[in-house]
Amino acid sequence: MFRYLSAAALAAAMVLPTLAQAEEPTDPNVNARHALMQLYAYNLGVLGGMAQARMDYDPELATEAATAIYHVSMAHADRMWPEGTEVGATADSRALPAIWENRAEFDAAAQALTASAESAMGSVGTDLASLQAALGGIGQNCSACHRTFRQPE
Amino acid sequence: MIGRLAGGVAVLAVLAGGAFWMLTRPASLSDETLAALSAHEGDAQAGEAVFWAAGCASCHSAPDLAPGAAPEHRMVLAGGRSFPSDFGTFYAPNISPDVEHGIGGWTLPQFAHALLQGVSPEGAHYYPAFPYTTYTHATPEDIADLWAFWQTLPADATPSRAHDVGFPFSFRRGLGLWKLLNLHDDYATPAFDDAELARGQYLVEALGHCAECHTPRDAIGGLERDQWLAGAPNPAGQGRIPALPPEGWTAFDIAAYLESGFTPEFDTAGGEMADVIENMSRIAAPDRAAIAAYLVALRSSPNP
Numbered sequence A: 001m002f003r004y005l006s007a008a009a010l011a012a013a014m015v016l017p018t019l020a021q022a023e024e025p026t027d028p029n030v031n032a033r034h035a036l037m038q039l040y041a042y043n044l045g046v047l048g049g050m051a052q053a054r055m056d057y058d059p060e061l062a063t064e065a066a067t068a069i070y071h072v073s074m075a076h077a078d079r080m081w082p083e084g085t086e087v088g089a090t091a092d093s094r095a096l097p098a099i100w101e102n103r104a105e106f107d108a109a110a111q112a113l114t115a116s117a118e119s120a121m122g123s124v125g126t127d128l129a130s131l132q133a134a135l136g137g138i139g140q141n142c143s144a145c146h147r148t149f150r151q152p153e
Numbered sequence B: 001m002i003g004r005l006a007g008g009v010a011v012l013a014v015l016a017g018g019a020f021w022m023l024t025r026p027a028s029l030s031d032e033t034l035a036a037l038s039a040h041e042g043d044a045q046a047g048e049a050v051f052w053a054a055g056c057a058s059c060h061s062a063p064d065l066a067p068g069a070a071p072e073h074r075m076v077l078a079g080g081r082s083f084p085s086d087f088g089t090f091y092a093p094n095i096s097p098d099v100e101h102g103i104g105g106w107t108l109p110q111f112a113h114a115l116l117q118g119v120s121p122e123g124a125h126y127y128p129a130f131p132y133t134t135y136t137h138a139t140p141e142d143i144a145d146l147w148a149f150w151q152t153l154p155a156d157a158t159p160s161r162a163h164d165v166g167f168p169f170s171f172r173r174g175l176g177l178w179k180l181l182n183l184h185d186d187y188a189t190p191a192f193d194d195a196e197l198a199r200g201q202y203l204v205e206a207l208g209h210c211a212e213c214h215t216p217r218d219a220i221g222g223l224e225r226d227q228w229l230a231g232a233p234n235p236a237g238q239g240r241i242p243a244l245p246p247e248g249w250t251a252f253d254i255a256a257y258l259e260s261g262f263t264p265e266f267d268t269a270g271g272e273m274a275d276v277i278e279n280m281s282r283i284a285a286p287d288r289a290a291i292a293a294y295l296v297a298l299r300s301s302p303n304p
Helices: A002-023 A030-052 A061-074 A103-123 A130-150 B003-023 B031-038 B044-054 B058-061 B106-119 B139-152 B172-182 B195-208 B251-260 B271-281 B285-300
Strands: B082-085 B088-091
Touching: A030 A061, A030 A130, A030 B082, A061 A103, A061 A130, A103 A130, A130 B251, A130 B271, B003 B172, B031 B106, B031 B139, B044 B139, B058 B271, B082 B139, B106 B139, B139 B251, B172 B195, B195 B285, B251 B285
Parallel strands: none
Antiparallel strands: B082 B088
16 A cells, blocks of 8 residues: 555656646746847857858858847847746746846846947958957857856756 | 863863864975975966966956956956855955055965965965865966966055854864865876876866866865766856756867857856856967867766
């Protein structure tokens, strides 16, 4: 009897966490900002791939990628970061509470990215060295925000 | 009877106290090390490379330094950053060459004693929040070069802030026992014959202190060396610091990350790693490649 009970308990223990997770769907805002960040990563990958000689330098493709980062960054500050969606408060979020404690700094970090992407749009098509210089500026701005506002996994 | 007992206890206490005193006595530098220090002519330029590889600026630069600040600003070692731990909060001191508030009045052997053995000029133990368990493996030549570089750094007059730790941790002498357990002469991973791997091992285990964050700690805050770089809880908050080398990353990927902060998926480094990258992006490319090669080699020869 005891054996069956403990087997049942074990089964319950294994099933319950899954159920608990299923009951708490990821907040749509968290999904939206992950999608936005993935767009950044995709386009940064085009620029970085060329800078690191993982792919051939293509001025048009590079300009497109920088332009995409610029446009994505414009959608950044105002939406998809409502209060109550910080890490721990909702599934899958790694957004640190610092975002809401210091919203002005967070928004400034997004604007800094917009500014560096805007100047990259005009320079990454010139030559590989210009692309590498512009990439450093963009990467710095991604990292600066992740340093303060994103928790490690 | 009572008198005899009390006498016995007193003798035991004195003996135990004596043993404690012996065991916790701060070590001094060996004659060999002192000779090597004075024989080497310090080279400030080589010292700058040691400075970035060892990441002194991550802890000793001012707390309000903006991310991406120019290297001149990262070289102002005013101190003041806080390091919360289970034992209290530590504050990095001013180690700029200011004579009154920094270490401007120190000698090279005093500087080496602090880095190689975690002992102050007054003969007190330092807290391991200062990663001397790493720097203890550094060569006297690198320390002498670093000291030559120090002479080129700007002085800053910010007073150091006292640590916020309670008894018994406020009692520095007790750290001698901690050092007996945690200050090792040997590396955590077996020696390599290959020159690049050996260089990478030196950069990680003697200077870069990657393990300080990427290795889990035991109850008294010592690194669990059998879990070398296996990943650890994030001391600065929730989440985990990832294991090294990251799964699926090539040596090229790791070296590129250390240079630019870009992962192979072109996510960008965050948390405290962003700061490590500001240092690592300033070391020579072959050194980044050596670190990457060492980390990848750990994959095929797991922890000892």
